[in-house]
Amino acid sequence: MHWRRTRTGSCDSMDIVLIAAVAANGVIGRGNGLPWRLKSDLQHFRAVTMGKPVVMGRKTFWSIGKPLQGRTTIVVSRDRNFAAPGIVVAPNLEAAFAAAHGDALRRGADEIVVAGGAEIYAQAIAAATRLAITEVHKTVAGEARFPPIDRNVWRETARDEHEPGADDDAAFAFVTYARATASRL
Ligand SMILES: NC(=O)c1ccc[n+]([C@@H]2O[C@H](COP(=O)([O-])OP(=O)(O)OC[C@H]3O[C@@H](n4cnc5c(N)ncnc54)[C@H](OP(=O)(O)O)[C@@H]3O)[C@@H](O)[C@H]2O)c1
Known part of the structure; x- marks a missing residue:
């Protein structure tokens, strides 16, 4: 993934943030x-993403079912006929980041958020500058997984533990990771 270097040059300070809620077993x-x-x-999720471009896969978009209010919803799909009201469709991740970059500049946002799912996280993590992970303190069954967070690449910089609220199934922590080493780009 060479998008940031080729599109924006070395002075670009636009962060690419992967936001995900991840169970104790990675699901x-x-x-x-x-x-x-x-x-x-x-x-x-609403607070972190508000006012920013949000990139997601077509399956995640279907699971949400509508564009995100107050944000630009950029949906990646290989289906040339795919369209839905209120979203931007991109044919690949590079095009999605290019659209997101322009949108962020227009909005005065300083970051692009990537909101999944598993296929998109796996491809976008190489371009990411930060991970905003909600660690869900529970093991659950499921087929979609977050890619491994390589501790040689990612350093935990913040952790905010929470007991479950009235409408929460488990305790959780908001955890931030920054790159411990320069990005591969
Ligand atoms: N816990 C969390 O924070 C979180 C966040 C998001 C999603 N999720 C979960 O993750 C699951 C969905 O993840 P998923 O991996 O199945 O699907 P996904 O990543 O949301 O979407 C996959 C789809 O994105 C498109 N796509 C992927 N890579 C592409 C590329 N390089 N170029 C063009 N299009 C590309 C394809 O769409 P087409 O088939 O249209 O070509 C593909 O089928 C759901 O269970 C969802 O609830 C969880």
């Missing part, structure tokens, strides 16, 4: 849905 989804109820995390 993020089951049956194209979330395998838990965590209202606190939905509120966190």
Whole structure:
């Protein structure tokens, strides 16, 4: 993934942030849905993404079912006929980041958020500058997983532990990772 270097040059300070809620066993989804109820995390997701371009895969978009209010929803799909009201469709991740970059500049946002799912996280982690992970303190069944977080590459910089709220299935922590080494780009 050479998008940041070729498109924007070395002075670009646009962060690419992967945001995900991840179970203790790495699971993020089951049956194209979330395998838990965590209202606190939905509120966190809204706060972190508001006013920014948000890149996601077509399956995650279907699971959400509508564009994200107050954000630009950029959906990656190989289906040339795919379209839905209120979203931007990109044919690959490079095009999605290019569209997101322009959108962020227009909005005055300083980062692009990548909101999954598993296929998109796996491809985008090489371009990411930060990971915003909600560690869900529970093991769940599911086929969609977050890619391994390589501790030689990623350094934990913040951790905020929470007991479950009234509408949360488990305790959780908001954890930030920054690159410990320069990005591969
Ligand atoms: N826990 C969390 O934070 C979180 C966040 C997001 C999602 N999820 C979960 O993750 C699961 C969905 O993940 P997923 O891996 O199945 O699907 P996904 O990553 O959301 O979407 C996959 C789709 O994206 C498109 N795509 C992927 N790579 C592409 C590329 N390089 N170029 C063009 N299009 C590309 C393809 O769409 P087409 O088939 O249209 O070509 C592909 O089928 C669900 O269970 C969801 O609830 C969890």
